[in-house]
Amino acid sequence: MADRNPIDELPAGARARLRRSACPKWVAPMLATLKEEPFTRKGWLFEPKLDGERCLALRCRADVQLLSRNQKRLNDTYPELVRAFRSQKAERFAVDGEIVTFEGDVTSFSKLQQRMQVRHPPEELLRKIPVWVYAFDLLHFDGYDTRQLPLRNRKELLQKALDFKDPLRFIEHRETAGEAYYREACSKGWEGIIAKNGDSVYVSARSREWLKFKCTKEQEFVIGGYTDPKGQRIGFGALLVGYYEAGKLAYAGKVGTGFDEETLRRLGRQLAQLETRTSPFAAGPSPPRAAHWVKPKLVAQIGFTEWTPEGKLRHPRFLGLRSDKRPEEVVREQ
Template structure:
């Protein structure tokens, strides 16, 4: 029997973790969502969009062969680990795009959808996870994603202090259903960084935004949440910088592009390719500004 890929269940992004005792909490790993399928045709590792990446994850495929079951579908996240012991998305991107199969990959397995001819998706999430934990051998590159003890707030504090990307909370008793769901919720941590302000967007009736570059590359927009007096001081600084060149590929409507020199401190969600949920915190002038690529 050949098992079919199951579209993943996707947590909704929320601002704060749930507070009741009706939830389990896990670390959110910074990697690629991966479904590991074993059936009569062998092992396949499939991305969240249904692409077969078994060749790129060949070492994980070998470890999956050692799991003692006739067939299964495991849901997890493929990650790489940096020197600090944290999942590193950029290193993962390099590993999976290399011509040589990487030996630095791990799979954090967090759900079990099918086992030995049985569809487990209607079972409560905590029961599926108990079966999965018993199924996975210890000490290998496929590892069970342990639940974190404590309340949602306590887990979030620990995750944030550890420098991790965030957490995922799952409602106890919930079944597995493909697509977005509020039965799974992801709560991301924030970080702050100084970036070059290369443009502004000011439209009537809309929140003002500054457009940022990081290490010479466009990073996205950040909301200006200052009070009126501080916001006006920022606009006074901006006024002297208007007239910069429009960056290649960034011909945004109603954007004012700035000459180099203005820097702002931005608070934004970790683990995103571009700025997301970003706000400008502190602005200032800097002479060490790089050109936008």
């Protein structure tokens, strides 16, 4: 007996919302809105917030494409994930997920940097920094656009549509009890949790149907300059970072910690190639005068303890570069 198509197992009301569709070549991602206070609410699903790289996995028969949230092709960076999706029995799908590696039991964006920056990784690096992809949504399956299905049905379909074995994993979720799950996540050292309305459709925009709650304060910032190194330090001293506000780059502070020597060398070379004569900062507090300015092309993930009343970062630390986000998308989150 042939395997039953999981679409046939959907409720009749859900099947009526499916639309025939060719294999998509790209779907802009749905983004969560940052909120401060977690909640408990019937009908909502709560997932761990993973500290990795967003990935859209597209398969159309023999062709498999892994794309970042800003449409950069990731096939050469994560060949083991390409193989995992190509080995699936299903031949037409679009899966939304997150690529991660672990430091102990916790996902680590900083450690993932060692893979994100390398195309065609050697076997030694594949063994040293193994990666997994956690799938959390299904946007297309077997010739149908599934984005108008309620999230709950999309997840049920996703779980049946693919064969989940390492390095491909299905992200688990909790129902209703978001406050307890948030406390558990923070006690385990996770980045936070994501709350999703179980009835929500998939939209290619930032939405309040998906909410994120962070255990630690961190976000992306645009690099607009750097200072000279002092003493035995190599590369550069500190990064000058900011965010966009009403179309202008607002200065947010200096970041001088979180770098190892390899990062100082590599990032130092990148910054030197982007140098410009004028400051890109046009809003916020005044940046230091003794600085090298760069074109605002690089985005960094920065952790910090809080914002000062003057609008600057307190105790910032560098976590890594983000190649999956455009500088003009970076705004103040907290």
